[in-house]
Amino acid sequence: MAKVLCVLYDDPTDGFPTTYARDDLPVIDRYPGGQTTPTPEALDFTPGHLLGSVSGGLGLRGYLEKAGHTLVVTSDKEGPDSVFDRELPDADVVISQPFWPAYLTPERIAAATRLKLAVTAGIGSDHVDLDAAVAHGVTVAEVTYSNSVSVAEHVVMTILSLVRDYLPAHQVVLDGGWNIADRVARSYDLEGMHVGTVAAGRIGLAVLRRLAPFDVRLHYTDRHRLPRAQEEELGLTFHESAAAMVPHCDVVTVNAPLHPETEGLFDDELISTMKRGAYLVNTARARIADRDAVERALRSGQLAGYGGDVWYPQPAPADHPWRTMPHHGMTPHISGSSLSAQARYAAGTREILESFFAGRPIRDEYLIVDGGRLAGTGAHSYSVTG
Template sequence: MVRERLSVVVTRRLPEVVETRMTELFDVELRDDDRPFTREELADAMRRSDVLVPTITDNIDQALLAQAGDKLKLIANFGAGVDHIDVQTARQRGILVSNTPGVLTEDTADMTMALILAVTRRIPEGLAVMQAGTWGGWSPTAFLGGRVGGRRLGILGMGRIGQAVARRARAFGMQIHYHNRRRLHDDIEEELEATYWDSLDQMVSRMDVISVNCPHTPSTFHLMNARRLKLMKPGAVIVNTSRGEVIDENALTRMLRAGELAGAGLDVFQRGVEVNPRLRELSNVVLLPHMGSATREGRAETGEKVIINIKTFADGHRPPDLVLPSMV
């Protein structure tokens, strides 16, 4: 007896190799363009598919899940973060949620280090002058940045990505400090030569660079709020390759404009694509369009994980990357 293939709806364009493999395995509906689904289109897809493959651009909240029919059984997210999915409500409705952890660790850590260097060494300012053709030649006092070696790096969130950032920063001679929900095992701390801070306030006030690498949860929303940002040294820099909601973007903007912080490097923003226009005006801020995980290898490996989760589910087993409400 031939088992009927699962119907799968993918909400965004994926790498060609991933789409090809999905077509071979499932009854899949792919996208012709790459615009995000509207809520109405998303609700329709959830009613007529066994499996939905969304991305971070799809806000699957309680109201949307209420419109899902009995057919939908798995939301196989393309990406590690699931703060855009109401996992609790999904499970209550009998819908499993899976994600793709661990795939983009190295890529995101690379971009974190790139932002630290870009801000502290004023790379975008130099690039802008060269592109404009206004460079007048070398000067002993032009484009003076700061040396990263010897600086204190405070990592907020010491999971896979935070630890990968620490390894890179150590190679540049930075001193590693971190704050985490749970302290790391002694052997990991020793390997990374990392100092644990139980108090985030105390760590923030003593660091030269803060790297935000924690997920967005109700407890981390505006974790770097106006009060905590003001604890940072005026010469300090903050970078964020995690989730924009962790930083109070308006407070950060005010401090940067007032010269109360030396700079910032942001790959994510509190309101998605709606970037605070005042941030764009600042020469000491590096803004990137959520590029932290944007490598061909990373996207392909993410797709492979999605396929494994769906295939395992189709075979009657628990997806290996199942997300439980307690994990969110």
Template sequence: MTDTRRCPNPKVVVTRELADTLMDRMEALFDTRNNRADAKLTRAELAAAMADCDVLVPTVTDDIDAELIAGAGDRLKLIANYGAGVNHIDLKAARARGIIVTNTPGVLTEDTADMTMALILSVPRRLAEGEKLVRSGQWKGWSPGGMLGHRIGGKALGIVGMGRIGQAVALRARAFGLTIHYHNRQRLPAVREAQLAATFHDSLDAMLAAVDIVTIHTPLNPDSRNLIDARRIALMRPHVYLINAARGGIVDEAALVEALEAGRLAGAGLDVWAHEPAIDPRLLALPNVVMLPHMGSATLEGRMASGERVIQNIRMWADGHRPPDQVLDGWI
């Protein structure tokens, strides 16, 4: 579909520093203001940018809420998000103002799945604890009872959200001998289930009570916020490990801490946090939690691919076409 309302040289504001080649390319293609200092924009700076640009390129660290969107200038018609998740953008408010929102789906799938698999291995095998022991200089050498963990082969993996990333994790997990269980809004086609050797659970509660490791791969939106709350954590057996490389707000962090401290969960692998970059100090004190700084998608290849998708979306919109990655709702 072609729109006659073209914008041949849009004014673009990018809120965070991208790779030099991406920033140079955007400056060559558009009237672009890059944030080469990579200092997070204040709310006032973000509001000023949105009042005087055609395209905003935010990241997950920018909270584009209804108030900011309401105060945006009439020329702002595209929010081209750098990343797949859009829970930091008020989609309803954007639609009400006639602002198109795009994202960059798919390009970070393999990177995030790799990191998830690393966490699935790291927590039961106590890799982070072992690394700290060696660095501390207190390791006394091998012993039959030293640093005993648990094997993952033969265990049941429960995947919450079986989209692109969930399926990529399932493929990796099968190679390590895990059996695959999943809960999703919609059941996968039978052919895909067979390819993944995956068992569908229409009840999330029932799946959580039946598996040994839980990994989360659903977007954060009003329906999924605190999806894994105190009640659902209590359904998991004490030997279960919880992995979250999706969004921190999906897990009730306080309830998770309480369960870990009480020994009602065996451990956790976390790459995302409820109040990033702040982390509950109680989690920092727990040896059975592997903690990462939201780096699941942090590869040079992935970052470059995300930037190219942003550029593609802007160019299509500027030429009067519907951008290929337009977000139509909060589930991606």
């Protein structure tokens, strides 16, 4: 029997929910492009309930314990005496979420001598050292597409809130104020602006599709160019690189995985080539943008706004400069963890575990590393240095 170590975020501060704002979720059985939503043999949770926190346990406890496996669920993941580090050496499976990542460093992977499978409950597996996973024969899988649309919706929301200066205007209401001139002095229309995405994979393309009705000019860059039919349908302009694209854009959104080619991409030099007063939205990974360069650009006026929900490290310390820099629209890492998304990535996690324990192949779409090499989605999206 196996030991499954699951690292999830803490329960709500006022206790685990006993009621919810809505009674049901829309039924979605496939994603754009035709991939089916997760198809586990059964579910032991109610879709629409909180599953991503410790008490929710991704709805896995009944299934795993009935099969004789051991499930350890914790939010304590930092430091050598954390529950994660104490339980890791004899864990067969580690499950983590990109919103509360349990960083599987080379040292941790080397110490986890029984580790066979690392699952990302969601999308984005850069918290796992892929070189080390390849070297140690650890399979890495994620629930591809499970929360892509969730993140795309968050991107569009963030763009609109920054361009319209929504958050400060809402704060005026909370503070009992009214002065209109104060709150329209930084408010613009998105209509007619040039908007570009760095990467046009599942999330980036979903962002482009959702922005098209706003009558904006759409741009993209990606290591894999889209089919001409998609470019013509959405009126997309392709650029060979981010450096070639950003000088043309009023808004830039980052939807790329973190790997050696993207780490630190938005530094002082690249940001200086953007239009003065452009907006930058990053819901991908924080380290794609240089932390201090972003703050400097907001304070100088080179950027009119920065938004997103990804930080480094996560959770962000109280003194992280992105908490207090001007004209930002940052949130905790929530974009891909809506209750709708949780139902899909919990179901997908169970589907992966069912395949793993039964000795069946894991869906190719879910694979990042397998058999000592990048595989499936990983071979398309990531790179390794080893």
